[in-house]
Amino acid sequence: MEWKTRVTELLGIEYPIIQGGLAYLAYADLAAAVSEAGGLGQITAMSLESPEALRAEIRKVRELTMKPFGVNFAIGQHGRPYEHMLDVALEENVKVLSVTGGNPAPFFEYVKGADVRVLVLVAAKRQAVKAESLGADAVMVVGHEGGGHLGRDDIGTMVLVPQVVGAVKIPVIASGGIGDGRGWMAAHALGAEGIEMGTRFIATKECVHASMEYKQALLQTEETGTVVIKRTLGAPARALAGIWTEKILRMEEEHADYDKLKDYISGNANRRFIHNGDEQSGFGWAGQVAGMIGDIPTVGELFGRMVKQAEEIRRKWA
Known part of the structure; x- marks a missing residue:
């Protein structure tokens, strides 16, 4: 079956499946594997x-695949400059x-006139409308089920995606709670x-920077x-429940401010678990879709299963 959509045409890919930015994990091995399988891999x-x-x-990605890939920019990290990295891309x-x-407004101003496609992750309809007005080529809409940083409104993917689809003319890419062919087809139905997808790609063989733990x-x-941690800081984010996140939530209940929380929610604390497997002093981002993950396939195997499942659903719909 063909999987042609405006997203596949925009990005030059076979399947409209994009790998999320995945802080400290989305590097060349994973990005190349996703692109080679027919989706769009990304470097963080x-x-x-x-x-x-x-x-x-x-x-390195270009040594591993000839297919399109992207670079993700998480620009909201306490004013950390990103322009020097954007120059390289x-x-x-x-x-x-x-x-x-x-x-994202300064980002668009910086790349003005460049031959690039820009995707913007949003967690609310108003953000999607703004991204379109700034010149986004597509919006990625993440619902409350997603892993990592989320919107403040606690709106799920099932409700948020069709609202954004009705509010913008550019292509909409669904995110949050998707990990197989069923979720993929549900997104199209919306x-x-x-x-x-983010969390599902962590549990693959090519996500080599993720610890086995x-x-x-x-x-x-x-x-x-x-x-969901960091809610009291106005930056809610979903992570695996564990000893470290229990400490964070307890501190938030006690009204700890950012200065008290920063070492607990830092990138270092994140890496202690996701890179080193130390769950006693670190944490890992994850969406609710983690409950659907049952194995660690190659990216190619994962794509094969998803496509087969999605094709079976399309035949039933036909």
Whole structure:
């Protein structure tokens, strides 16, 4: 079956499946595997230590695949500058850029005139309308089920996606709670023209930076095994429930401010678990879809299963 949508045409990919930015995990091995399987893989720029490190990752992807890929920019990290990293992506002629967090207006101003496609992650209808007005080529709409940073309104994917589809003319990509062919087809039924997945790609063989402890935790968790932290800071984010997130939630209940929480919610604390497997002093982001993960396939195997499942659903619908 053909999977042609405005998203596949925009990005030059076979299947309208996009890999999320995945802080500290979305590097060349995973990005290339997703692109090679027919989707759009992405490198996470702001998790890298320098512009030259990003340049090396971009060139490594191109050694592993000839297919399109993107670079993700998480721009809302306490005012951390990103322009020096963006310069590298533009110099290396990366054709797809995605923006998560923060106000994307300066980003669009910076890339004005460049031959790039820009995707913006949003968690509310008003954000999608703004992204379209700024010049976004598509919006990725994340519902409350998603992992990592979420919107403040607690709106689920099932409700949010069709509202955004009705509010903008550009393609809509659904995210949050999607991990198989059923979720993929549900997104199309809601009016989306593609999907973004994050958590499901962590539990793959090519996500080489994720510790086995992290991957096993994803396999073992139930759909109720995630919690939302950082809500009191106005930046809600979903993570695997564990010893460390219990501490964070307890501190939030006691009205701890950012200065007291920063070491607990830091990138270092995140890496202690996702890279080193230390669940006693770290945490890992995860969406509710973790409850559906039962194995650690290759990315190619995962795509094969999803396509087969989605094709079976399409035949039933026909």
